Amino acid sequence: MNGKRDSGERRVSVDLAERIVSGDRDAETELFQRYYRRVRFVLARRSQDFALAEDLAQETLLTVLNRLREGTIDEPEYLNRFIQQTAKYVYIAWTRKRSNQTEFRESVDDSPDESAVDSAYEREETRRIVREMINSITVPRDKDLLYRYYVHDQDKAVICDELSLSTEHFDRVISRARSRFREMARARLSCE
């Protein structure tokens, strides 16, 4: 299964790289469409700053695109690894520059930019969905379980012990919460 998935992904990567080298502009767009959200997520986890992650993700993919255009990526079948490493070094470079830029950023960041507003809206929407999901759970102990797991980072074994739950019950509650959250998020997206 893993092998199939890997070889499939690698074929896509090689194909994308070859098309970009040959000057295919659609392939360049495809590169951004395919990887932007994932790279932004990884960088947001590292930086804990969603707006910054958007800038760094752009920078990462532009760097990757330039290397692909130049044909200087040795193993295009490992494009995902190259993107990950590039994102990591872009982030490290940013942290090195950060202290020098602090004063500049403070003077520039007086008003929120559009992407910051967008991400705040996204977060508020997500919270609304989670609120609805929680309100739809009628068993107090199941709510307790979710808060212990997601908010207090308690381990499954500890939660099961303290709430006298079987691991099957625990799995059911978490799985149901995830499904409800997914369905509600989908429903919300389809309404927009």
Added chain:
Amino acid sequence: MSKNPAGDMVTRKYLRGELEGTALDDFEARLIEEPALFEKVERESALMEALKAESASLLESNNVKASRSSGFQGLLSNLARRWAMPAWPLGASTVAITACFVVAFIYRSPNLPNTELLDRIVYLDETRSSTSDAAVALVAGESVLLAIDAIEWDGAADIRITLRGENGVQEYRPGGIGDDYQFLVPVSRLKPGDYLLTVSGRGVERLYVLRAE
């Protein structure tokens, strides 16, 4: 969830910021490569962050509520005191947040009598009944709400709940099973000692041993 516990564990470590070095690099590379994994982890992250944000705002609103409500004031001010202790910042804040949620659940519970006297909820399900080795531990003097799993008695009309101790027997008549499939039984200021809680109806009987110390 249980289909891939090892995968869940790595995801959880990643979201807690506990992955480092090559383990972090490898997981990030997989996130970039595997759309299904990425979707799952992104959702999990959103769920976690939104719950944390909700938790913080609910804590805030409950603290405001506590300052207005004499019933929970003692409990919450006690928790707030513990929360403020510098030696226990994380543990105590966890206690405070959890307790505030317990309080919030109490507020929302539709068939709950006499909420103002309660210190906490104690969940009783089959695994804590007399078939289990350990007695259910209570603190003498506190007032608790016993939330008893009641699904076996759904629809039964002859439910009887008794609490038997050295000083006699207390009988409870539950109003019925709510949406939560639980009987909610408030127990106030138990004296130290062992108690036997019996739930019976429709030919089914379950026993719990409670120990107040």
